[in-house]
Amino acid sequence: MKSRTQTSLQKKKLIAAALLLAGITGSAGAATFTSSATGDWDQLTTWTVVGVDGDGVPDADDDVTINGTFTVTIDAPAACASLTVAAVNALNINDQTLTVENDVINNGTMSSGGAGTLVVGNDGTGNLTNGGSFSLSGCTITVNGDVSNTLSFSISGSTMAVDGDLSNSSFLIFTAGTVTVDGDVTNTSGGTFTGDSGGTLNLLGDISMGGLVTIFNFNCVGTALQTISGGSTSVVITNMTVDNTSNVDLNRPLVVGSFGGATLTLTNGQVLTTDTDLLILRTPQDATVGTLTRTNGYVNPVFARDVNATLLSGYLFPVGTGLGYTPASVTFTDAFDAGSGIRVHVHDGDQPNVALNAPDPDLALDRYWNLVTLNIPGSPAGSPGSYAADLSLTYLDGDIDALSLTPPQAEANFRVARDKVAPLKYQTYATTVNTGTNTATGQPYVQNGDYTLVQQLPSDPLAVDLTSFTAASQGAGEHVSLSWTTAGEFNNAGFNIYYADGNNKGAKVNASIIPAQGSEFSGHTYEFEDHNVLVAGEVRGYYLEDVDAASVATLHGPAVVAADGNSASEAVLDNLTLVNWESGAATPTFVAPTFSNDASGLGEAIPNGADSVFGFWQTRLPLAPLPAGTYKLTVHLEWNKTTGVQAPDVRLRVFEADNAKNSMTHTVDRTSAGKQLPEEVSAVWTSDGTSEWRVAVDLLGFASPQAGSFKVVHVMNEPYNVP
Numbered sequence: 275m276k277s278r279t280q281t282s283l284q285k286k287k288l289i290a291a292a293l294l295l296a297g298i299t300g301s302a303g304a305a306t307f308t309s310s311a312t313g314d315w316d317q318l319t320t321w322t323v324v325g326v327d328g329d330g331v332p333d334a335d336d337d338v339t340i341n342g343t344f345t346v347t348i349d350a351p352a353a354c355a356s357l358t359v360a361a362v363n364a365l366n367i368n369d370q371t372l373t374v375e376n377d378v379i380n381n382g383t384m385s386s387g388g389a390g391t392l393v394v395g396n397d398g399t400g401n402l403t404n405g406g407s408f409s410l411s412g413c414t415i416t417v418n419g420d421v422s423n424t425l426s427f428s429i430s431g432s433t434m435a436v437d438g439d440l441s442n443s444s445f446l447i448f449t450a451g452t453v454t455v456d457g458d459v460t461n462t463s464g465g466t467f468t469g470d471s472g473g474t475l476n477l478l479g480d481i482s483m484g485g486l487v488t489i490f491n492f493n494c495v496g497t498a499l500q501t502i503s504g505g506s507t508s509v510v511i512t513n514m515t516v517d518n519t520s521n522v523d524l525n526r527p528l529v530v531g532s533f534g535g536a537t538l539t540l541t542n543g544q545v546l547t548t549d550t551d552l553l554i555l556r557t558p559q560d561a562t563v564g565t566l567t568r569t570n571g572y573v574n575p576v577f578a579r580d581v582n583a584t585l586l587s588g589y590l591f592p593v594g595t596g597l598g599y600t601p602a603s604v605t606f607t608d609a610f611d612a613g614s615g616i617r618v619h620v621h622d623g624d625q626p627n628v629a630l631n632a633p634d635p636d637l638a639l640d641r642y643w644n645l646v647t648l649n650i651p652g653s654p655a656g657s658p659g660s661y662a663a664d665l666s667l668t669y670l671d672g673d674i675d676a677l678s679l680t681p682p683q684a685e686a687n688f689r690v691a692r693d694k695v696a697p698l699k700y701q702t703y704a705t706t707v708n709t710g711t712n713t714a715t716g717q718p719y720v721q722n723g724d725y726t727l728v729q730q731l732p733s734d735p736l737a738v739d740l741t742s743f744t745a746a747s748q749g750a751g752e753h754v755s756l757s758w759t760t761a762g763e764f765n766n767a768g769f770n771i772y773y774a775d776g777n778n779k780g781a782k783v784n785a786s787i788i789p790a791q792g793s794e795f796s797g798h799t800y801e802f803e804d805h806n807v808l809v810a811g812e813v814r815g816y817y818l819e820d821v822d823a824a825s826v827a828t829l830h831g832p833a834v835v836a837a838d839g840n841s842a843s844e845a846v847l848d849n850l851t852l853v854n855w856e857s858g859a860a861t862p863t864f865v866a867p868t869f870s871n872d873a874s875g876l877g878e879a880i881p882n883g884a885d886s887v888f889g890f891w892q893t894r895l896p897l898a899p900l901p902a903g904t905y906k907l908t909v910h911l912e913w914n915k916t917t918g919v920q921a922p923d924v925r926l927r928v929f930e931a932d933n934a935k936n937s938m939t940h941t942v943d944r945t946s947a948g949k950q951l952p953e954e955v956s957a958v959w960t961s962d963g964t965s966e967w968r969v970a971v972d973l974l975g976f977a978s979p980q981a982g983s984f985k986v987v988h989v990m991n992e993p994y995n996v997p
Contacts, residue, residue: 304335304355309344309363315352320344334375340365340382348372348390359384361406367392367413377419378402386410395419398437420457429453439479442466448473461485463507483509483526490534491515494522501525516571517541524551531556531580536564540571540592547576549619555579568592572599578617578648583609591618593643598670602643604720608662615648616720625726627693631700636675639688642726643667665690666715667727685709688727690716700728701739702764738763738820738828739797745816745833747808754804754835758818760797766790767821771802774815774832787821808837 305325313320318330332338334353340346345364353373359365359382369388378394383406392410394400395418404423411430420438421427423446430449439457442465450472458479461467465485469475474491483504493515494500500518503525514530516522516539523546530538536558547553553573555564557580564579572594581589586606594600602618625642628635647661667690674685686707691700703716705727714727739761747754756771768787772779783804792798808814815832 304337307332307336307338307354309340309342309346312344313346315346315348316350320346334373359406367410374400376400380404380408381406383407384409386413389413392416393418395437401438442485448475452476455479458482461487461504463505483507487511494518496520499523502528513537513539515539515541516543516545518543521546521574524548524553527552527554529554529556531558531564533558536562538564538566540566540568540573542570544572544574544594546574549576549617552617553577554615557582563588566590566592572601575621576617576619578615580615581606589616591616593618593620595620595622597622597672599668600641600643600670600673601668602645602725603666605664605666606661606720607664607717617646617648619644619646625693625724627724628726631691631693631728637729638675638691639669639673639727640675641669641673642724644724645720646722647720661720662717663720664715664717665720665725666713667725668711668713669727670712687729688714689729690714691726691728692721693724693726700726702728703762738766738792740818740820740830741797743818743830743833745814745835747835747837750808750810750812750837753807754814754816756802756804756816756818756833757800758830759799760792762797763790763792763820765822766792767825769800770819770821770827771804772817772819774817774834779817779819779829783816790820808835810837812837 305323305327307321307323307327309320310322311320316331321330321332323330327333327336332352332354334355336354337356338354339358339360340363341360343362345366347366348368348370351371351373354375356376357365357372357374357378359380361381363382365380365382365384367384367386367390369386369390371391371393373393375396377400378392380403384404385407386409389412390410391414393416394402397418399419400417401419402417402421404421404427405425407425408423408427409429410432413429413432415429415432415434416437417435418437421436421440423442423444425444427442427444427446428449429447429451432448432451434448434451434453436453436455436457439460440453440455441460441462443462444464445466445468446461447466447468447470449470451469452474453469454476456478459467459475459477459481461482461484463484467483467485467487467489469489469491472490474493475489476493476495477500478496480501480503483502484507486508487504488510490512492511492513494502494517495515496518497520499520499522501523505526509526509528510532511528511530512532512534514528514537519542521544527550530536530553536556538553538555545553555566555578557563563582563585566579568590572592575593575595577591577593579589579591581604586609589604591602591604592599593602600620602620604616620643621641623640623642624635624638625631628638631638645665686709688707689702689705691702694701705714705716707714741759741761743756743758745754745756758769768789769784770787771783773781773783775781783806784802788800788802790798791800804816813834813836815834817829817831818833819827819829821827
């Protein structure tokens with residue numbers, strides 16, 4: 275694509291001025307000049323002339339070749355029809371003006387000794403081709419055709435305007451300078467295209483980012499649709515501006531931000547993205563976030579940005595679709611761990627499960643936002659993360675169905691809602707609606723999922739937002755204490771408790787329903803005592819059921835407790851003995867460690883310093899079947915080692931047991947900590963309610979010589995992500 279936006283009149287004036295400076299008003303005839311000595315451009319002894327020339331110095335109608343091994347220096351304004359600098363030759367522009375009516379071909383060295391001016395071509399013609407060393411500092415360069423570089427092209431503190439295309443297959447560097455390209459920029463897979471130290475690229479055409487691309491300031495300022503492509507090669511954009519009402523189509527992932535800064539300016543137009551061809555605003559430093567400045571532009575339809583644990587606010591996601599600008603913003607209301615980021619994808623139309631979640635789809639907004647937390651720590655392994663925050667969603671007038679505008683379904687009754695997927699029921703949150711700006715602000719726990727706005731009416735049943743459900747006992751012969759907490763309840767009649775019978779609920783524990791005490795926006799903590807005491811060796815599970823005013827019941831759990839444990843979180847795997855099961859090339863001598871809460875009873879494992887081995891310690895007997903559910907097994911460890919000796923790798927596994935073969939049939943999870951033995955390792959695993967399981971601590975790769983003491987300090991197994 276070649277967009278010619280600079281007017282021919284301006285360029286003709288520039289060239290005319292250069293010619294006047296050179297004192298060129300015509301010549302007796304066109305000639306061919308070839309350098310025959312090192313010297314100045316305007317010295318007769320520098321040239322060999324073929325043809326008729328009036329003064330013996332190259333003029334605007336003469337072709338010039340710098341040949342041999344000569345260096346030509348321009349110390350006064352100069353001009354020629356075409357210019358070729360052959361290999362091992364040099365042209366120094368100094369601080370003068372050189373005007374070339376047609377093409378410039380450099381296979382030698384072109385340089386400047388001051389703030390010179392180079393004009394290539396006239397009225398849309400004239401190309402600059404570099405196959406040598408092109409190095410200009412503090413200059414003004416105008417190329418009316420194309421620029422092609424195949425070797426070394428460097429401008430520093432210079433301004434270069436290219437009316438055609440710019441292509442690079444080697445090294446092109448603009449340092450603290452500005453390059454404006456009306457056409458396309460192509461950096462091939464072997465090219466290095468670098469704008470360091472404040473270098474700026476103003477682009478009106480397309481860009482293909484092959485090879486290595488580093489641009490400090492990148493401005494898309496075209497008037498036709500621009501495309502950014504070039505595969506998945508390394509690209510660093512520190513600051514980016516989009517000012518193109520015809521839009522910018524992103525056909526590759528693009529990250530804005532480096533340690534030098536991170537600024538995204540959306541002035542006009544849309545950046546067209548997908549979940550894979552994603553625009554990301556990076557965090558430049560530990561205590562900052564990327565700067566986002568918006569006037570009229572936005573990202574269509576998906577955008578991601580880093581978050582920073584030291585800053586709770588300022589996270590705007592300027593997304594929209596072809597129908598208009600519908601942004602989301604997140605303000606954290608509580609501290610969170612340092613992490614990576616959040617991606618927001620806005621969609622036109624109803625959220626897919628609206629017909630299953632709302633009494634009438636017209637009561638929901640015809641728009642939804644999908645949020646994905648990108649590797650933000652602070653939650654258990656494998657969890658997407660969940661963070662207390664205010665979530666603001668801006669919608670269009672056309673997103674509201676006509677039905678929802680009639681009383682009492684007024685616009686102010688919209689609530690921010692998240693699709694919980696299973697069970698299929700929206701979770702709504704306390705919401706403030708600004709009908710003037712079409713913005714609804716709710717207070718959810720930001721996590722993965724679809725968010726929309728729904729009309730929340732008193733007659734609509736709402737699932738209980740359960741945040742915990744636990745069971746605890748003092749042991750055999752004691753009753754069981756059940757506790758659960760809700761974050762919110764709407765139209766909730768109360769709760770029932772059932773014994774767990776495998777994957778199903780068994781007998782009901784409570785005689786009558788336990789009345790609800792929470793409200794829509796404030797929860798409650800409940801306590802219940804099961805006076806059916808535990809017997810020695812018993813493992814018992816419970817299910818919690820909430821029932822709304824429409825008699826719709828939702829089951830949660832199970833919560834598990836054992837007779838020989840102090841609480842649900844410590845009971846299931848206490849006092850299981852680990853034995854050495856298998857070893858590799860050599861058999862070390864160990865004192866078998868045991869699972870125990872009694873520090874005086876801890877065992878030790880002492881390797882004998884033999885060759886590298888592969889050691890297993892596992893439960894002596896398989897675990898009895900546990901109630902169906904997901905559990906998190908955590909083992910706290912100690913490794914007391916001799917100074918300078920590395921600890922072994924460690925992993926924790928829970929796997930289905932084959933008693934006949936005593937072998938592993940299914941690995942559920944593996945935790946590897948490298949060469950520093952951690953204080954704890956954990957594995958998340960799932961029981962189907964019928965299978966028997968084993969637990970193993972594996973110490974991998976002892977190196978000789980090696981000595982030390984391995985201890986199992988503490989173990990617990992607890993329900994994971996209950997509700």
